[in-house]
Amino acid sequence: MAEIKIDCINETCPVPLVEARKALRKASKGDVVEITGTHQSSKKEIPMAVKSMGLELLGVEEEGGVWSIRIRK
Amino acid sequence: MDKKTIYFDNAASSRMDERVLEAMKPYFFDVYAVATSEFGYSLGIEAREALDLARAKILSALGNPEGKLIFTSGSTESSNIAIKGVVRNLSGKKGKHIIVSKIEDFPVLNSAKSLERNGIKVTYLDVDKYGLVDLNQLKDSISKETILVSIQHANQEIGTIQDIKTIGEICDRNNVIFHSDATHSFMRIPFDLSKLSVDLLTVSAHTFHGPKGIGALFVREGVPVAKWIDGGFQEFDLRAGVENIPGAVGFAKAVELVTKEENETLRNLRDYLVEKIQNEIPYTTPNGHPEKRIPHNANITFHYVEGESITLHLDMKGFAVSTGSACFSKSLEASHVILGIGGDHERAHGSVRFTFGRFNKKEDVDKMVEALKEIVRQLRVISPLKGEKVR
Structure with a gap:
């Protein structure tokens, strides 16, 4: 299973969600996609999208204003 | 592709109607010659007939105005030919000023900006809260230097319809050429170009279930549009390049189906x-x-x-x-x-x-x-x- 990292630091909404979706489309079943970013709306919106897509949210962490969201396809 | 998508973005582009594809098919596989081969062999004559019939059907839907309908690759090309073609022909003779509205679609807006960078003066007209152009500002903005006004028929985002009848009359009185982008209104609202003072009109097929990659520009008789792609003498010597006959046939079929x-x-x-x-x-x-x-x-x-x-x-x-x-x-x-x-x-x-x-x-x-x-x-x-x- 691959681990795919997406850097969306300093990008504003909806770019982190768009990039997360692109990565998830390319990922194979079981792969983990980790998105890091700074825009607070995206931090809330991506988990909402994960639920909508029926995927597994592995965790949401934040340190020093930089959040990371891990999703398993 | 996700077959379950329910599509509400038909102004961006629409799903082609199967009947359009059926009408186009013979011009890919049977009558595949180009219209300029009409002087050489029968297949060319058939191609020419198909192209001219498609042209006649679209002109008929426009009210059979006096002028030429040039097939193009779509709205973007049509508006570029209209605006840059007129400016290229008249800017050294009449003046160096054009007028567009602030809410035009990008082919018009960016053509204006491109001309502005090359020394053409552009007035961007305001619109009211509904998106209607300020007609008094239009009248006040026209000067002896003005060669062209380009105001869309219907807006691409909010759908507001401009009063192109009055705008055309204002332009006519002031001896200014009027171009209108009708990409989002053609076939969706009735209008008769033979009764309007519109000199150049942009239309496209893909927004009402026709094929992508085909559009047209109506050029009223006598309107000086300069040819801007050099090549052959196709499309009344105004648009060089092999004619897209399947596209033109599909365009006409799409018109017929609305x-x-x-x-x-x-x-x-x-x-x-x-x-x-x-x-x-x-x-x-x-x-x-x-x-x-x-x-x-x-x-x-x-x-x-x-x-x-x-x-x-x-x-x-x-x-x-x-x-x-x-x-x-x-x-x-x-x-x-x-x-x-x-x-x-x-x-x-x-x-x-x-x-x-x-x-x-x-x-x-x-x-x-x-x-x-x-x-x-x-x-x-x-x-x-x-x-x-x-x-």
Whole structure:
């Protein structure tokens, strides 16, 4: 299973969600996609999208204003 | 491709009708010659006949005005030929000034900006809160230097229809050439070009279930448009290049298939959607003129949320709609149309465009509004844009 990292630091909404979706489309079943970013709306919106897509949210962490969201396809 | 997508973005492009494809097929596999081969062999004569018949059908739908219909690759090329072609021909002779509205689509707006960088003076006309051009400002802006006015027939985002009859008369009185981009109105609202003072008109096929890659420019008799792609003598020596005969045939077939009843159905679907959204989702504002609007367009601002987020979440639930703003290009520029009608950045970013086509059904509208209600509710919960009242 691959681990795919997406850097969306300093990008504003909806770019982190768009990039997360692109990565998830390319990922194979079981792969983990980790998105890091700074825009607070995206931090809330991506988990909402994960639920909508029926995927597994592995965790949401934040340190020093930089959040990371891990999703398993 | 996800076959379950319910598509409400027909102004961006529409699903081609199978009957259009059937009409085009013989011109890929049987009559595949080009029209300029009419002097050489029978297949060329057949190609020429097909091209001219397609042209005649489209001209007939325009009211058989006196002039030429040139096939192009689409609206972008048509508007570029119209604006740059006239400026190229007249700027050394008459003047160096053109007028466009602030809410034109990009082929017109960016042609104007490109000309501006090359020494042409451009006036960008204001519009009112519904998107209607200020006709007094138009009159005041025309000078002896003015060579062209380009004002769209219907707006690509908010659907407002301009008074091209009066605009044409103003231009005519002042001896100024008038171009109008009718990409979003052609075949969706009736108009008779033989009774309008429109000198150049841009149309396209793919917004009403025709093929992509084919459009046309109507050029009224005597309007001086310079040829700007050098090559052969096709299309009345105004547009060089091998003729897209299957495209032209498909375009004409698409024209033939649109009916008054279909446009009425689209209007009913649109009105049903707007009413349902206004009744079931709080804090929404419809954009565009309440009456002077094309039948298949609705544009709604969902306050306190971003339109881009709505489109993404709707997509995940199987619905395709669009926003006017260019977030996907990462520029985060707000819609110039919503800003043009006096909206602020929040309104411009919170606007969603729904455009209807032949394959939409009432139950699809019901399904989408159900999804939309939940999406907007959830997005407002996490939105940084609002106060406690909508949480």
